[in-house]
Amino acid sequence: MEFLVQIDVSMPMELPEEERADLLSRERALGRAYLRDGQIKHVWRVPGGLRNIGVWEAEDATDLHEALAALPLFPWMRIEVTPLARHPITVVGA
Amino acid sequence: MEFLVQIDVSMPMELPEEERADLLSRERALGRAYLRDGQIKHVWRVPGGLRNIGVWEAEDATDLHEALAALPLFPWMRIEVTPLARHPITVVGA
Amino acid sequence: MEFLVQIDVSMPMELPEEERADLLSRERALGRAYLRDGQIKHVWRVPGGLRNIGVWEAEDATDLHEALAALPLFPWMRIEVTPLARHPITVVGA
Amino acid sequence: MEFLVQIDVSMPMELPEEERADLLSRERALGRAYLRDGQIKHVWRVPGGLRNIGVWEAEDATDLHEALAALPLFPWMRIEVTPLARHPITVVGA
Amino acid sequence: MEFLVQIDVSMPMELPEEERADLLSRERALGRAYLRDGQIKHVWRVPGGLRNIGVWEAEDATDLHEALAALPLFPWMRIEVTPLARHPITVVGA
Amino acid sequence: MEFLVQIDVSMPMELPEEERADLLSRERALGRAYLRDGQIKHVWRVPGGLRNIGVWEAEDATDLHEALAALPLFPWMRIEVTPLARHPITVVGA
Amino acid sequence: MEFLVQIDVSMPMELPEEERADLLSRERALGRAYLRDGQIKHVWRVPGGLRNIGVWEAEDATDLHEALAALPLFPWMRIEVTPLARHPITVVGA
Amino acid sequence: MEFLVQIDVSMPMELPEEERADLLSRERALGRAYLRDGQIKHVWRVPGGLRNIGVWEAEDATDLHEALAALPLFPWMRIEVTPLARHPITVVGA
Amino acid sequence: MEFLVQIDVSMPMELPEEERADLLSRERALGRAYLRDGQIKHVWRVPGGLRNIGVWEAEDATDLHEALAALPLFPWMRIEVTPLARHPITVVGA
Amino acid sequence: MEFLVQIDVSMPMELPEEERADLLSRERALGRAYLRDGQIKHVWRVPGGLRNIGVWEAEDATDLHEALAALPLFPWMRIEVTPLARHPITVVGA
Known part of the structure; x- marks a missing residue:
């Protein structure tokens, strides 16, 4: 899941x-x-700070949290997570 | 996933x-x-309005969105979704 | 630019x-x-509403605005745009 | 009460x-x-930080506050409490 | 409970x-x-609008919600509920 | 005034x-x-923190500020004050 | 009081x-x-809308609310009231 | 003034x-x-809506308000005004 | 200007x-x-903190900024400035 | 781009x-x-703090971020970036 x-x-x-x-x-x-x-899968810098936006792939929220918590700067991060669903226009034949 | x-x-x-x-x-x-x-899995009324808080089970965000979009009142709903991970204190032997 | x-x-x-x-x-x-x-380039549904998140490619903000304003539902949309920069970890050899 | x-x-x-x-x-x-x-009664980790969401059972708000204030990390916590009511769809025969 | x-x-x-x-x-x-x-138990008008602040007594959140939902203007109300606990300085001998 | x-x-x-x-x-x-x-006149603990909600009586805002500023923890407090008016349903004969 | x-x-x-x-x-x-x-006592237009900021004199919040509620446009107003106290530098001899 | x-x-x-x-x-x-x-003096479109950002010159806030209130779409506008001061780096010889 | x-x-x-x-x-x-x-021209204490609201007179925003920046506590202040226009009801004969 | x-x-x-x-x-x-x-291209002081508003020219968001990150006070800055598009009224013959 993304x-x-x-x-x-x-x-x-x-x-x-x-x-x-x-x-x-x-x-x-x-x-x-x-x-x-x-x-x-993708990551961008948001101009003007130590901010980035990324698209992560993980089995579920538990798996995602483990990957995030392993980051050396984790204690100094404010992180917001939004689950992503498939958008109908990306589905072939839909 | 919840x-x-x-x-x-x-x-x-x-x-x-x-x-x-x-x-x-x-x-x-x-x-x-x-x-x-x-x-x-669980659902509660938040007192003072037509507001509820629930814990939903779905395969992923796409599956969850389909279940939500099927609700008859969906066009009049404001919905906020938070992915939930397992909490360490709920894991036996951890 | 993205x-x-x-x-x-x-x-x-x-x-x-x-x-x-x-x-x-x-x-x-x-x-x-x-x-x-x-x-x-990418687009996802945010579960729970008629909300989507996408990564758009445009020459500049003027070009992007024209593409957005041409959408038939544009008058009923609330749109937020964040410019994206290259992230150092995506640069080979950096 | 929950x-x-x-x-x-x-x-x-x-x-x-x-x-x-x-x-x-x-x-x-x-x-x-x-x-x-x-x-x-239930507790989950919110991915991306030292954040959790739980459903607590207490006699009333005084009883709940005592349980929360006893937590060793209480002075470093920001806590939000929402009282929960029974939702009509969970009531058998209603 | 208040x-x-x-x-x-x-x-x-x-x-x-x-x-x-x-x-x-x-x-x-x-x-x-x-x-x-x-x-x-108490109710005040907040000056400058059809706003009031009150202290309500109810057995629990379900009981409170029923009392609120019975108000004739309920569909036009935005309501915020905060559970109240006993404050230590109000307890005799504490 | 309250x-x-x-x-x-x-x-x-x-x-x-x-x-x-x-x-x-x-x-x-x-x-x-x-x-x-x-x-x-009344004071309650808001569960989950060192937060309280009270109803204070003072001649006017100057008098209220003096009472608040005399509190030993005043420099570490964030305080919000809302003036309260009489609510029509509390007036006998109205 | 102001x-x-x-x-x-x-x-x-x-x-x-x-x-x-x-x-x-x-x-x-x-x-x-x-x-x-x-x-x-004073009133100003905030540029860019039908917004104004004024300093009102009233006996108390009840008296103020009555003066505000009598305004013909009251049902279409959003009003915010801040009680004002005497500032020490305005007090002669303080 | 700008x-x-x-x-x-x-x-x-x-x-x-x-x-x-x-x-x-x-x-x-x-x-x-x-x-x-x-x-x-300057005006830009903010991409994604009928939003613009401009730098206006006016004698004072009263003069600015008159220019804004004369706009045909004024009743459907939400306008935010920020007064601008000279920045030290733009002053020759400072 | 105020x-x-x-x-x-x-x-x-x-x-x-x-x-x-x-x-x-x-x-x-x-x-x-x-x-x-x-x-x-006027200044009031907002009850409950080291907060004040004042009406200042200055030639323009540059002049105002200089007066504010000269305050000894300036580095510890959070300041919000709203430009004020003449309100039509204060104009004689309007 | 601006x-x-x-x-x-x-x-x-x-x-x-x-x-x-x-x-x-x-x-x-x-x-x-x-x-x-x-x-x-332009920069103004916002009165009342160490705040400024500027119009910057850069090839794209990556180029802009590099210019911002080179500022000596960058680690103590909170920066917000809004991409600017051409406004139709500024286009001759449009």
Whole structure:
């Protein structure tokens, strides 16, 4: 099943800069792995902040939550999840 | 998969009273069928309006949308859907 | 350029049913044409209403507005547009 | 009486990690006890954060507040409570 | 159990004036009965509209909903219900 | 004149625990004094947080503000004040 | 006592134009009388709509509500009332 | 003085189509005159609706309101006005 | 030109008490000067917080911003500005 | 393509004053460069805070995000971006 996932990160400016850089680099590595393995199908940056919008594939909400909670920046994220259904105009022959 | 579904009905006061009564009775009949067949697992009235909160079971968001769109009062409903994941404290042995 | 477009339709229940059916069928035909021609790259139904979320491709905001304003249900739509930027994790070699 | 309880936890990242782990483990232990004893009838994780939605049973709002205020993470929680009434379609013979 | 009930009436200006006056007079009669019988313990007008705030007594949310749904202006009301708990400073000896 | 006063306290978790306990105990003592002297006519706990709803009596808004600003936890409170008018159904003979 | 009163009028475009003109002219006449008699102390137009912000003088909220409810356009108004207290810098010798 | 003016039009679909077309054409004519005479300095369409954002020049808020209230579609507009100040980086030598 | 200015102060509780007291006393001194010189025409305390509502006189938005930015507590203020126009009922002979 | 960009800065009061002054001066230098080079076409201060509204020119959303993310105060900014389309009244001969 697909989900629209909007993520807003509040970078922890109180952490030392190198710890922040390390978090960010581990975040991106896991993001790339998800993209390669199909958990993330599409992802875009929303201009003007550390915000992104993605389309995620997961078996169900439990599976999706596990993938999100594994993100290194998870404790600093505000995440909104919208379940997605098939739209009639995308169905051949409908 | 389970979904929390909040439904808010704006009864179409402009329709003749008997048409409204008929819509409402067909709405309740389908609601009872869903409850019996397990599409609706729990449902409560929110006091103070034609509002209810339910826990629905569906294969995915497409399946859920079809069940909702079949409700006779669907065109007068404002519906909010929240996907639900398993909570760790409900897992035996976790 | 890509845009996230969220569309919420308030079906005009005051119109005669066949006029509504006609509007809806012309709406879907144009939607399918946009999908075939690449103006709409992805589109999903948000369960629980006449709401959809799509990723649109347009040269710029003027071009996008023209495509949206041509939709037969445009006067009954509430539309939100978010410009989308490339996300760093989608860039090869970055 | 039943209540829908939505809980949003802002984990106190400023506390040392082991204090946080201890709070979390005591939180889960009490949650499991409530579930076993029937104060919590159902509980789900909302994907994408430390958020849950539960159906709680309490004699009244005073009794419910006491159960909530006893949770170890209570000072870091934002809690919303909705009273729940019986829905007509759940009443046999109605 | 006590509930704070905030009621906002959108007077149906499309109804003939005498029908409106009749609805209003039946509304006030039932309000006075509730006040005399203790279902409404306190009620105030919020200045600047057909809005009131009241403290209602009911066995539970089901009982409260029945009292509210019986109001003649119920279909034109937007109602918000907040469950009320005992405050520690009102408890003698606490 | 009467006012509905909704108070939401963000307990200063950064203060040492005994300072917090002292603030809370002085807060409750003044609350009890207000209740005894009639500045607070009714007060309830809203379940799920350090939130209360009260009906206060004051000569005017200046008098009310002074009573509120004297509360020991005032700097950590978010307060909303609604002026209350007499409701017609509470007036004998009206 | 003084109140800040913000009024937003939704002109009833469904009424015949001359009825609307009559309502508006009676509205303005009563507004001028209030201004002359001191019930309205100050009033401004908020640019861009039929919105105004005024400072009203009334004995209490009941008295204020009566003055507002007497306005000919009252059924088409959305009104927000904020009680005003004396500000310390306006007090001589404070 | 400059103002940012955001205008959202709810086209009166209940009016006959030719009356709507006439309103729209008179609206555009006055808009063009404002643009030529400098009352409107810049104006853009916000994609996805009858919404525009403009920078208006007026002597003060009274002068601005008169220009806005003269627009033929004014009764169907929701308008938001933000006063604009000079930004330090635009000041030569500052 | 007149502006309605609503100011909400979040007192910096993390500053030492005497620094806070000093900021507050300088704030009030400048407020009194503005009141005497006519930059502030009216000002009221909104009961229940460090919030005030004032009517300010300034040549334009640039002039107003300078007066506001000079306030010692400016960095801890959330300020909302509404431009005010003359209301027709205040115009003699209109 | 043009974008309306609204920027709200929360000055990091926890940083030492000279670091803050340095950030601000580098911020203004880059702002002036953008203005000179045409990335910023117009910019205004919104009175009452460190808020500005600007019209930016960028090839697309990716290009815009890069320009914004290069601002020294970027980590302390809340930014809202609205894509702008050509308005019909600005088109000669339309």
